Amino acid sequence: MKRIAIVGAGNAGSITALYIHNEIIEDKEITIYHSPHEHPMEKVGQGTVNPILELIHESLGCNWYDNPLEATIKTGILYEGWGKKQDKIFHPFALHEVAAHFVPQKLSKTVLESGFFNIIEKTIDNPEEEIDADMIFDCRGRHNRDSSNYDILINPLNSVLLAHKEGKDPDLTYTRTVATPNGWAFVIPNVDSVSYGYLYNDTITSTQVAREDFMDRFRIYQDSLPLSFENYVAKNMFVGERTILQGNMYGFLEPMESTSINLCTHLCEQAFGKDKVSSNNIMRRIVKELETFILWHYQFGSKYDTPFWEYAKSLPFNPDNKFKSIINGSLTEYGFWQKESFNNWKDGVGNIRNAVIEYIR
Numbered sequence: 134m135k136r137i138a139i140v141g142a143g144n145a146g147s148i149t150a151l152y153i154h155n156e157i158i159e160d161k162e163i164t165i166y167h168s169p170h171e172h173p174m175e176k177v178g179q180g181t182v183n184p185i186l187e188l189i190h191e192s193l194g195c196n197w198y199d200n201p202l203e204a205t206i207k208t209g210i211l212y213e214g215w216g217k218k219q220d221k222i223f224h225p226f227a228l229h230e231v232a233a234h235f236v237p238q239k240l241s242k243t244v245l246e247s248g249f250f251n252i253i254e255k256t257i258d259n260p261e262e263e264i265d266a267d268m269i270f271d272c273r274g275r276h277n278r279d280s281s282n283y284d285i286l287i288n289p290l291n292s293v294l295l296a297h298k299e300g301k302d303p304d305l306t307y308t309r310t311v312a313t314p315n316g317w318a319f320v321i322p323n324v325d326s327v328s329y330g331y332l333y334n335d336t337i338t339s340t341q342v343a344r345e346d347f348m349d350r351f352r353i354y355q356d357s358l359p360l361s362f363e364n365y366v367a368k369n370m371f372v373g374e375r376t377i378l379q380g381n382m383y384g385f386l387e388p389m390e391s392t393s394i395n396l397c398t399h400l401c402e403q404a405f406g407k408d409k410v411s412s413n414n415i416m417r418r419i420v421k422e423l424e425t426f427i428l429w430h431y432q433f434g435s436k437y438d439t440p441f442w443e444y445a446k447s448l449p450f451n452p453d454n455k456f457k458s459i460i461n462g463s464l465t466e467y468g469f470w471q472k473e474s475f476n477n478w479k480d481g482v483g484n485i486r487n488a489v490i491e492y493i494r
Contacts, residue, residue, distance in 0.1 A: 135161045138264045139250075140257045141272030142167035143174050144237050145380020145397050147244040148185070149270050151192040152401045154249050164251040164266065165244075171256055174237050180207060180308045180321055180391040183232045188398065193243055202239045203324045206306050207232040214312035216433045216482030223307070224477050232391075234308065234321045261373045268404070271372075272380045275362070282372065283384075286364040286424045289334055289431060289445040290316055290387045294347050296329040296356040310389065312435035313350065314442075315343050319388065320351070329353060332387060335361065337441050362387075366420045370400065370413050377404045384420055389427050396423070422467060425452050433482045 135158060139146050142165050150163055189195050195202060209225040216222070226232055245252055258277070260269045302322055309320035316333040331347040340359045347353055366384035370377055379400055386392065399419055406412035429452070431445040458464035465472045 135268070136266040137161055137163045138260070138266035138269045139163065139165045139272060140167075140260050140264070140269065141165075141274065141380065141382075142169070142241045142245055143272065143274065143380065144179065144240065144394055145274075145382075146270070146272035147240050148188070148394050148397045149272060149379055149401055150244055150250055151188055152398050155188060155192045157401065157405055162251065163249070164253060166253045166255050166257050166264065167245075168254065168256040174241065179237050179240075179394075180234050180319075180388075181232050182391055182395050183226060183230045184398070185394050186231075186233055189240075192249075193247060195243070201243045202233075202235040204233040204235040205322045205324055207234050207308060209307045210310055211307050212310045212312075212481065214436045215310075215317075215430065217436065219481050220436065222478065222481030224474065234323065236323060260376055267375065269376045270379045270401075270404070271376050271382045274381045275385065278382065279372075282368050283365045284368060286366055286384075286386055286420070287428060287448055288364040288387055288424070289441065289448060290332045291361060291363065292333050292335040292340070292343070293360050293362065294331040294333075294340075294344060294356045295360070296331075296347070296351070296353045298327045298329065298351075298353065299325070300327070301325050302327050308391070311350075312437065313346060314437045314439045315346060316441055317389070317435075318347070318351065329356075330388070331356075334441060334444070335359070337444060364424075366417065370404070370416055371409050379404075383416075386420070386423055386427065389430065390423070392423050396420070421453075422455075425450075425456055426467065429456075430478070 137153060139150050146165060146167065150165055153161065153163060189202070207226070208231055209223055212222040212224070214220060244250070257263050257273070260271055301324060305320070305322040305327065311318045311320065313331070315338040318329060318331045321328040329351055331343060333343045344356060347356060362385060364386050367378050370383055372378060377400070380393070380397060383400060396419070400416055403412035403416050428448060428450050431448070432450055434442050434446055455464065456467060459467045459472060459475055
């Protein structure tokens with residue numbers, strides 16, 4: 134029997150537990166260590182992409198009637214104010230492949246109460262010294278990271294303000310991704326409320342200016358203290374003798390494309406690979422493709438000609454040959470995205486093909 138420990142019960146810990154329970158190996162024992170009072174999760178909705186719903190359904194039996202996650206249907210992503218061609222660009226999901234928004238605390242609670250896992254409430258400071266297991270997935274978030282094991286990812290954002298507005302919006306069945314003069318904001322529907330996040334760069338825009346625009350633009354009456362973040366990825370997902378970095382302990386990239394949970398499932402798969410060097414290289418390549426795809430969205434600016442958008446467009450954008458191939462139409466997928474995603478953005482912002490090729494040259 135393989136003994137597997139998971140440190141943390143947030144999104145990364147919960148998805149890791151479900152994925153290993155459902156997908157990886159037959160003979161295993163999974164123990165989740167968590168300390169909910171020390172590092173509580175942010176009270177904000179979470180968007181997913183399509184494959185995660187299949188995992189949650191198959192593992193926990195959740196559906197749209199029996200819905201302990203308080204999930205809402207996500208039919209796509211509406212980009213507002215991006216590029217110069219159209220004010221609104223809708224990225225649809227197929228009618229039979231909707232995704233979801235959900236409340237992270239509810240996912241954690243459902244996983245912890247599922248009966249599939251051993252649960253230990255305990256603060257873990259040094260996983261390899263404190264835990265007796267064959268494999269340890271470190272999902273403790275951004276805290277206690279060894280900075281020497283991380284590379285910075287290129288991205289124009291480093292701060293966010295969060296807000297929560299009571300009352301359901303019955304017409305909102307998609308994620309809104311709204312360009313602002315200082316960055317962009319997400320709007321996520323919950324079953325009884327709407328979650329907002331205003332992302333900006335505090336070296337360009339003061340928190341006071343960001344807060345004023347946030348509150349005025351979305352009629353927000355109270356928001357959170359600003360949260361600062363870095364965009365980063367671990368040089369090596371394997372540390373010590375038995376530990377695998379997972380979730381925000383492995384890496385973080387701004388939430389534009391809701392990729393964090395999907396990234397967790399890929400990392401789980403690679404963690405059980407026979408060649409650690411190869412597995413680590415595969416994960417690094419996936420993250421670099423995510424970085425490229427997200428940076429690509431900023432290259433065409435927004436309806437705002439402001440210092441933030443000038444900075445965002447000036448960031449180094451060096452797409453690889455694989456990216457060039459999907460733009461040219463000779464490749465059908467890149468990272469987590471199919472060709473249709475690229476065509477959708479192309480139709481929305483204008484002639485992207487020539488612009489991207491100029492960057493490559």
